[in-house]
Amino acid sequence: xxxxxxxxxxxxxxxxxxxxxxxxxxxxxxxxxxxxxxxxxxxxxxxxxxxxxxxxxxxxxxxxxxxxxxxxxxxxxxxxxxxxxxxxxxxxxxxxxxxxxxxxxxxxxxxxxxxxxxxxxxxxxxxxxxxxxxxxxxxxxxxxxxxxxxxxxxxxxxxxxxxxxxxxxxxxxxxxxxxxxxxxxxxxxxxxxxxxxxxxxxxxxxxxxxxxxxxxxxxxxxxxxxxxxxxxxxxxxxxxxxxxxxxxxxxxxxxxxxxxxxxxxxxxxxxxxxxxxxxxxxxxxxxxxxx
Numbered sequence: 001x002x003x004x005x006x007x008x009x010x011x012x013x014x015x016x017x018x019x020x021x022x023x024x025x026x027x028x029x030x031x032x033x034x035x036x037x038x039x040x041x042x043x044x045x046x047x048x049x050x051x052x053x054x055x056x057x058x059x060x061x062x063x064x065x066x067x068x069x070x071x072x073x074x075x076x077x078x079x080x081x082x083x084x085x086x087x088x089x090x091x092x093x094x095x096x097x098x099x100x101x102x103x104x105x106x107x108x109x110x111x112x113x114x115x116x117x118x119x120x121x122x123x124x125x126x127x128x129x130x131x132x133x134x135x136x137x138x139x140x141x142x143x144x145x146x147x148x149x150x151x152x153x154x155x156x157x158x159x160x161x162x163x164x165x166x167x168x169x170x171x172x173x174x175x176x177x178x179x180x181x182x183x184x185x186x187x188x189x190x191x192x193x194x195x196x197x198x199x200x201x202x203x204x205x206x207x208x209x210x211x212x213x214x215x216x217x218x219x220x221x222x223x224x225x226x227x228x229x230x231x232x233x234x235x236x237x238x239x240x241x242x243x244x245x246x247x248x249x250x251x252x253x254x255x256x257x258x259x260x261x262x263x264x265x266x267x268x269x270x271x272x273x274x275x276x277x278x279x280x281x282x283x284x285x286x287x288x289x290x291x
Contacts, residue, residue, distance in 0.1 A: 008045045015041060016143055023141070035269060038142040045145055046168055089129060092121045093148050093164060101191040102184035103151035103165040103174060112188075115209035116195060130164060134274045137167075141269075149273040151176050154259040157267060159275035167273050171263050177255035179248045186241040189217035189224070193234035193241075200234075217241075 003011070015038045022030040096113040097104060104112070106126040113121040133147045147167040150159035154177035165174040176184075192214050196206045211231050218224040218232040224240035225232055263272050271277075 003044065004048065008041060008048055011041050012038065012045065012145075016141075035142060042142060042145055043168065087119055089121070089125045090133070090148050092117070092119070093126065093129065094146060094166065096121070097148075097164065097166050099191050099195050100188045102187040103160065103163040103176065104184070104188060105162050106164065108188065109164060111209075111213060112192070115192075115207060115213045116199075126164070130159075130274070134270070137273060138270055147273060149174070150275045152259070152263060152272075152275050154178075154180070154255055156278075157259065157263050157271070157276045158278045171260040171272060172253075172256045175256040175259045175263075177252060177259065179252040180256065183245060183248050183252045185217070186221065186245045189214070189221060189241045190238050192217060193232075193237040196234045 015034055018030075018034050022034055092113050093109055095117060096109045099116065100108070100112055106123050109126070110121045110123040113119075129148055130150060133149060136144070137147050137149075145168075149165050149167045151163040151165045151174045152158065152171070153160050154175050160176040163176065192210070196210055196214060199206045199210075214232050214234065214237060215225075218237050218240075221237065221240045221244060223243065224237045226236070267276055
């Protein structure tokens with residue numbers, strides 16, 4: 001029988017206490033063992049949380065029901081959403097990236113969150129978020145269930161410019177190879193379409209902004225858009241995205257897997273999440289100056 005959320009949270013707390021002791025004792029072997037156990041416990045916690053939330057994490061990803069329309073109102077389409085208490089920026093980014101399913105730019109993260117959730121995400125706040133997350137991870141290790149981290153370039157394993165990812169994703173999903181931008185774009189399209197489907201199934205009409213976002217994806221995917229239809233069909237977008245993704249998948253997967261294997265053997269835990277130092281920074285650190 002799988003552990004409950006409460007049991008997993010107790011285990012996480014216990015492991016973090018052990019990790020502090022191992023780090024202070026400079027016991028590298030024990031530190032490595034505990035970090036591995038922490039990652040496993042965090043993955044189990046995420047799985048238990050998703051199971052408790054219901055199929056597809058609907059409780060986390062769907063919005064509260066819109067105010068009931070009057071009997072004379074037209075077809076349901078939510079245009080205004082109620083606002084609630086302030087949500088931390090890292091949680092907003094986590095929700096948007098979970099929906100998109102692949103590394104994304106701050107602009108897309110902001111657009112996605114604004115399209116589906118109740119509060120706007122201020123994109124300017126994202127500028128320092130990854131650095132703040134790296135400092136937190138460096139100081140505390142796996143003290144949090146997740147971190148907002150970097151996507152990594154497949155060749156140099158440095159942070160991919162302008163992309164954010166989740167620490168709970170495997171390294172392979174965070175690698176950016178030559179074919180990955182298009183593959184991730186298709187993943188974003190599928191995630192957006194599936195969220196609209198979830199909202200529709202739950203009886204919550206998707207906001208206009210969500211349909212506009214899906215339309216932007218559909219217009220650049222062969223076979224995903226019907227010019228005669230007022231709005232893109234989510235099922236059609238998903239099918240077209242999967243069809244195109246199949247063309248790139250094998251080569252993209254091979255490149256990601258090879259880079260991920262190098263990352264696991266060459267990089268520290270911090271570097272696997274936030275990237276190796278770019279060559280310019282490495283030279284500066286080595287010499288103290290840069291000619």
